Amino acid sequence: MLTVFAFLLAIGVLVTFHELGHYWVAKLCGVRVLRFSIGFGSPLFRFKPRETEWVICPIPLGGYVKMLDEREGYVDPEERSRAFNNQHVLKRIAIVAAGPLANLLLAVLLYWGVIAQGVPQLKPLIGTVVAQTPAAAAGFRDGDRVVSVAGRAVSSWQEIRLALVDAAMSGDVISVRVQNASGAAAERRIDAARFGDKAVQALQQGDPGFSPARFLPAVGVVEPGGVAAKAGLKPGDKLLSVGGQPLPSWEAWVQLVRNSPGKDLQIRIERDGKPMQLSLRPQAVRQDDEMVGRIGVAPLPDAAWNDKLSFMVHYGVFGALQQAAVKTGDTAWMSLKFLGNMLIGHASLNNLSGPLTIANVAGQTAREGLTPYLEFLALISISIGILNLLPIPVLDGGHLMYYVAELVRGKPVSERAQMLGQKIGFILLASLMAFAMLNDFSRLFGG
Template identity: 60%
Template structure:
């Protein structure tokens, strides 16, 4: 229920402000607005204010602003100067562009509020290197401080995530990451071209460091069957001292169905058990699994975390930069999907968006506002794409009109709308299939 309500609120806010951009621009340009609708379908609620009817409709997947237009009906001679179709092409472009621009401004406002409340950031220090990952093969070590990625400086951990995501589909060149080791030596770690994992540019480094203390034990799992419980400190396996959680995970993965002699500490008492990891089938073969998760190394996490409290002006500028960077990243990712350099599995639909909306709403206002900002950026960028039926498609027609000196023919516009509708419907269907696949673990 929280996810549904958070999703409906998000769509309501973002659609309202998008359409409000069109409405305000139309009024400023002297165009008569007949209806302002949130949602599609037969109106559930309407109210008239002046010459505009305001409506709420049952299908919450968008909205529209209906303006007076000679192409859509008879217009009285007295109203013709206020018809959208009678406006100069510059005014029409302004009215159409105002919706996406409003989404980008709204995203900036949300980011401004979040950043102004103070940020909890993490230093770009590698806490964990996943065994056998591209990062491990490239020689990354726990404690490495990431200085730059492909020549782009890194200031905090989120910069690493964004840089790797931006490079996730570029398989043509190796990825060079400059690091400073624990000993203070500056080195270049080179990740092999095209070896990113997880489809999002993940190379196998994490900021957190996991201890050998069990943080949670899955009911019915191999660890519980062997008598392990949360709080146990793992010491050695098969007589060999364990140096870290990653080493233990590697040993478990390589021992499906095989007994492992495990020594651990419970309180001050040293104990010994025989543990047999469950055998789990994966695309690369069978691996061992015990159903236990580690506790995070709190001392290490404390060294990573720091607070940032910018003033109002600094927060505003940082919000503009964040909106810009996320917009550029969204545009690049969509472009790469179109040319086949990025997987279409990255596309998300309403089910995934609703799930994330619920998760962020539970985390608090700042997390939810940041989610709204990210979706608002995506809506703004999507609507600016030159696809007929979207705002960007109309801008494409108006640009052609400016160049050729006359409007694009109605036949060409109608054909474009059909193509645009087919493309948009295909995108929505693919996104929904991705959602269903994620929902059922496909």
């Protein structure tokens, strides 16, 4: 229920702000607004205080502002000057652009609210390097401090991820400058292409195979009814060895379990200061077209490392506003670059997400707290704003394309050309939505 509520609230806020952008500018331009609708379908609620009818409909996947327009019905001669189609092309451009720009403004306000409280950051220190990943192959080590990514200086993990995503769009090997645990400078070169499409997709999402987290070689959580629980493992158990071979890290334990589906393992642990011997057999499960072992445990975080990793950044009111605007601009630019790279084949369409993934993330961030949820709203608001500015007929950007052409040509684009564009745009948009929904089902249900 929390996921459903968080999703509906997010869509309601983002759509309302988008349509209010159209509404406010239309009113400023003297255009009569007939209806302001949140959602589609038969109205559940109507309210008409003056000339505009305010409506809430049951399908919460969008909304619209209906303006007086001679192309859509009879207009009283006395009101022709208030019809949208009779406005100067610059006014029409302003009205149409106001919706996406309102979403970008909302993102700035949301980020401002988050940043003004102080921003928790993570130092650019690597806590874990996963085996058999581009990061491991590049020679990254636990304790490395990242100094720059593709020539771009970084001072936090957020900046590392943004720089990695930006650099990954080029498809080239990424140069990362680090300072190792002993203080010596070194260069690491990430070549995700050697590891296949999944590694490239992960890198495009900022994950080359290392993370700031560090875990102790000890059990933090045991899944009820799982292999580990049946074998007698308990939270707090320290892992010492398997088959007589010492376990230096949690990552070594994970790799051993993954590589041992259906095999008996003799485990030596320490519990309450006393050594114990246990036996278990990892369950064989299919993952990425291969069989891997799984026992149902999660690691114990290294609390001392986490304390060393975290720091807080505080900005003044105006400094926070500036940071919010910069963050919104950077995220919008990254979104545009990502879409451009999808068009030329440098980014996979598998990264597209639809309403199911958005709903799932809405629920997850809502459970984490208000700040993560506000950051999620800001990110989706930017995505809606950028998507609607794309020059695809049926979207705001498509209308802007026609109006810019009219401005250049000195006359409107023919209705026939517009109708053809609408059909092409609808097919393109429907195809993208279908692909995004397939990705959603694949991510959420393992298809």
